[in-house]
Amino acid sequence: MAIRVNLPDECGLGQALSVIGGSWKSAILWELHERALRFGELRRRLPRISEKVLFEQLREMERDGVVRREAFDEAVLRVEYSLTPAGTALNEAAHTLALWGLAHSGRGGLPVAAE
Numbered sequence: 224m225a226i227r228v229n230l231p232d233e234c235g236l237g238q239a240l241s242v243i244g245g246s247w248k249s250a251i252l253w254e255l256h257e258r259a260l261r262f263g264e265l266r267r268r269l270p271r272i273s274e275k276v277l278f279e280q281l282r283e284m285e286r287d288g289v290v291r292r293e294a295f296d297e298a299v300l301r302v303e304y305s306l307t308p309a310g311t312a313l314n315e316a317a318h319t320l321a322l323w324g325l326a327h328s329g330r331g332g333l334p335v336a337a338e
Contacts, residue, residue, distance in 0.1 A: 253314070
């Protein structure tokens with residue numbers, strides 16, 4: 224389920240937020256930032272997500288061009304999910320937003336810009 228952001232179409236922030244706006248998408252983005260993961264590995268790293276929701280979120284992220292699904296034709300079908308270059312760039316931007324959030328929540332120990 225995509226989150227609707229009330230920003231003009233020409234605003235890039237609205238486009239970015241709509242891609243990571245699902246309830247689990249930012250967590251999935253974070254889990255895939257180091258290496259490709261199989262569905263089961265990803266499911267174990269996100270224990271509170273249902274298989275149905277994980278599958279749906281991955282499909283949406285694949286459609287948005289931030290996640291790549293690669294199927295390997297072996298005796299037992301193996302599927303891995305990884306970030307595309309666009310997904311890596313989005314993860315870097317999301318990390319910057321996370322640092323800002325920590326700084327402004329008073330928990331991050333980071334300097335907060337003067338108002």
